[in-house]
Amino acid sequence: MANGWTLERRQRQAELIRSWRPWAKSTGPRSLEGKKRVSRNAWKGGHRAELRELSMMVNEHVRLSRELANRCR
Structure with a gap:
């Protein structure tokens, strides 16, 4: 009962939801924006x-640049 719902209240709510059957009435999104x-x-x-892939590519380019710079010295 940490959230204020007693066992009886939970059971009553479950019965109500089963009688309403909201899942049977759902039609899903209709607009293109909603579907997206x-x-x-x-x-x-x-x-x-x-x-990670981009970082590995950058690191490889930095390594090659340093090697090239060291060769030119």
């Missing part, structure tokens, strides 16, 4: 791998 937004619901990112 929900199409990315499960997307978790991917920037980390891209940043």
